[in-house]
Amino acid sequence: MEFTWPTEAADAFARVVASTENWPVADENLSGRELWDACAELGLLGLSVPQEYGGQGHGFVTTARAAEGFGLGCRDFGLVFSVLAHLFACAMPIAEFAGPAVRRRVLPELCSGRWRGANAITEDSAGSDATAVRASAVREGDAYLLNGAKTFVSNGPGADVFVIYARTDDTAGHLGLSAFVVERGTPGLQVGEAFEKTGLRSCPASGLTLRDCRVPAGARLGREGQGAAIFQAAMRWERTCLFAAYLGQMTRVVDRCVQQARSRRQFGRRIGANQAVSHRLARLQLGVEAARLLLYRACWLLDRGEPATSEIAMAKLAVSESAVETSLAAVHLFGGAGVRVDDGIELELRNALPSTIFSGTSEMQLEQIAAGMRL
Structure with missing residues (x-):
């Protein structure tokens, strides 16, 4: 090892x-x-x-x-x-x-x-349940006609190309989903305006609509009906490597908290001298290091060609929940400064909050872990 x-x-x-x-x-x-x-x-x-x-x-x-x-x-x-x-x-x-x-x-x-680039799978009625996607793709000769609506398309307002998931078979469940590469400007593709979000605000997101959007069959990813598998393959990268960025964010936040605990004085002593503060910071450090070990173990397994389904789920869950806890603790530690927009601490919390939702909610990760335990 x-x-x-x-x-x-x-x-x-x-x-x-x-x-x-x-x-x-x-x-x-x-x-x-x-x-x-x-x-x-x-x-x-x-x-x-x-x-x-x-x-x-x-x-x-x-x-x-x-x-x-x-x-x-x-x-x-x-x-x-x-x-x-x-x-x-x-x-x-x-x-x-x-x-x-x-x-x-x-x-x-x-x-x-x-x-x-942008990804478009989420719909108003299809979030965690990808089998609920209702956007359709109907084969017509050497092309597909796409119809439907998507939401929460990150990068959508400025994207030049989209990976769009649509249903090619209404009777086949997850085997009825297919994926397509659609370039901006394709007739029938309309991208909506950016909408406001609590966090990750500098990543614009929007909806999009498809009205008889004709896409060449050669723009389909993989085989027809392989869309769910393609999405899960993308999630291998996202639930590990994207969430590694949250490890970096957490490290930065904990470092700021430690500096605050060393320099801020109340009642004649550093606040870090209070056990309630020092123990909370120690637990935050524990959370970061444990999440890091879980995440890089999953990455190591993936580099070895192993599926690592449970390991990915554990890593994503640990990182996302630690990210929220770390930023929330930072707001508390900084007190009044923690809720000031110009100090940057509350922004860390707002950017951490979506992490337990996107790329599969915490509940979905727990389901994956439980399945790996044959429960």
Whole structure:
């Protein structure tokens, strides 16, 4: 058993932290390209995409370590989320399941930052239950006609290409779902305006509608009916490597809390000298380290070609719930300053809150863990 970082992973972490730690923080929907292009220059937009298509070609461990560095260095977690959703929910399904022509056309654009990618599976009546998707895809000769509506499309307002999931067979349950690559400007595809969210506000999100949107059959990912499997493959990346960024965020928040406990004085002594404070910070550190071990174990197993279904679920659950607890504790520790918008602590909490919902709720992760226990 080895607990040292591979050189590739260590170098990626250090480089990303050093490059992003002075980036500005935004708390609104952004359409600017400057930071997006900077992410492309760092290789963040294609960390796990094969090199032949313009990516870095990293496996799970190195990709996760780079993402952790991104979450640690970059205080704008909405940007972090935007970049990693682009990579794991759009670029990776294309890299792993698209035909050669689609991969050659789309992936270099995504890795270079010229295009922004988005995923569209969620509907008003289909969140945790992907089998409830009602958007349809009907085969007509060498094309499909897509109809329906999607919501919570992260990067949607500015996306250039979408991975859209639609039902090709109403009678086949999860085997009736298929996935398609649809470029912006395709007739019948209409992208909605960005809507307001509690957290991750600098990652714009919207809905989209499909009205007889004609998509070539060659733009389908994988086989017809393989959509659920493609989505789960994307979730392997997202539930590990995207959540590694939350490890970085938690580390940054705990470090701020420790500095506050050392410097803030009340009743004639440092607040860190109070056992109630020091013990809570010790528990936060425990949560971060335990979540980190679970996450990198899952990544290590995935790099070995193992399914790691339960391990992924445990990692996602541990990281997301620790992220919320850490940020909530920080607000409490900082007191009045913790709820001031200009101090940044309340923003960390708002960015952590969605983590227990997206990529599968905590309850869904518990179901996966229980299934692995044959319960």
